[in-house]
Amino acid sequence: MYIDAHAHYDDDRFADDQAQVLSRLLQNDISLVINSGANLESSRQSIQLAKTYPFIYACCGIHPHEAESYIEDLPLIEEMLSHEKCVAIGEIGLDYHYENTRRDIQIEAFRAHMDLAVKHQLPVVIHNRESTQDCLEVVNDYRKDGVKGLFHCFSGSPEVAKIVLDADYHISIGGTVTFKNAKKVVETVKYVPLDRLLTETDSPYLSPEPNRGKRNNSSNIPYIVKKIAEIKNVPVEKVVKAVEQNTKELFKKIK
Numbered sequence: 001m002y003i004d005a006h007a008h009y010d011d012d013r014f015a016d017d018q019a020q021v022l023s024r025l026l027q028n029d030i031s032l033v034i035n036s037g038a039n040l041e042s043s044r045q046s047i048q049l050a051k052t053y054p055f056i057y058a059c060c061g062i063h064p065h066e067a068e069s070y071i072e073d074l075p076l077i078e079e080m081l082s083h084e085k086c087v088a089i090g091e092i093g094l095d096y097h098y099e100n101t102r103r104d105i106q107i108e109a110f111r112a113h114m115d116l117a118v119k120h121q122l123p124v125v126i127h128n129r130e131s132t133q134d135c136l137e138v139v140n141d142y143r144k145d146g147v148k149g150l151f152h153c154f155s156g157s158p159e160v161a162k163i164v165l166d167a168d169y170h171i172s173i174g175g176t177v178t179f180k181n182a183k184k185v186v187e188t189v190k191y192v193p194l195d196r197l198l199t200e201t202d203s204p205y206l207s208p209e210p211n212r213g214k215r216n217n218s219s220n221i222p223y224i225v226k227k228i229a230e231i232k233n234v235p236v237e238k239v240v241k242a243v244e245q246n247t248k249e250l251f252k253k254i255k
C-alpha cells in the first residue's frame with residue numbers, strides 16, 4: 001500500500017469532486033494521506049478531512065506565503081495540534097522565490113512554529129524554496145531541542161540532503177523526480193538512504209510523468225515509487241515497505 005505524505009485536498013481545484021477523488025484512493029492502493037494545512041482555514045479543513053476519512057491525517061501550520069498574520073493565527077493553530085489525527089506542524093518554512101511575505105517575518109513565523117514543535121513534541125513539515133541557508137540555520141538551532149521533521153518536496157542537491165539528514169530530518173520525494181530534467185533530484189535519491197525517504201504528491205500541484213501538467217492526486221504515488229525503485233535499483237515492494245516504516249517512525253501519532 002502506498003503513502004502520500006503531503007497533499008492539499010482542501011484546495012479549490014478539488015472543490016467540485018473532492019469526495020469522488022478521495023473515494024478512489026483506497027481502490028488504487030493508497031492507504032494513507034497526510035493533508036497539509038497552509039493557513040488557519042486550510043489547517044481547519046485538514047482536521048475536518050481527517051475526521052471524515054479514516055485514512056487521512058492532518059498537519060496544521062502557516063505557510064511562509066501566509067506568514068503575515070501569524071501572530072493572530074498561531075494560537076488558533078496551536079489548539080488544533082492536540083487533535084488525535086494532527087500528526088505534525090506544517091507546512092512551515094521559508095520561500096524566497098515568491099517572497100509574498102517579508103523575509104524577517106517569514107523567519108519569525110517559522111521560529112514561532114518551531115517553538116510549538118518543542119512544546120508539543122511534534123515533528124514539522126518544512127517548505128523551503130530558494131532559502132536553504134536560512135532554513136537550515138533555523139533547523140539546526142532547534143536540534144538541541146530534539147525537533148525532527150520532513151523536508152517536503154525536496155529538490156536540493158546531495159550536499160544539502162546530507163545536512164538535512166545530519167539534522168535528523170527525513171526527505172520526501174514528489175513528482176519532480178519523474179521529470180526528464182530531474183538530474184539533481186535523481187542524484188539526491190541515489191544518495192539518501194532508503195530508511196530516510198518518504199513519498200508525496202503535493203496535490204493538486206506537481207503531477208509526475210506521465211501525467212505532468214494535469215491536476216495531481218494521490219493515485220499518482222506509484223509512479224514516484226517506481227522511479228525511486230529504479231534509481232535505487234531495488235524492488236518496488238522494498239520502497240513501499242520502507243516508506244511505510246519511515247512515515248510511521250516520523251509521524252508517531254499515526255495509528
Ligand SMILES: [Zn+2]
Binds near residue numbers: 006007008036202
Ligand atoms: Zn504543500
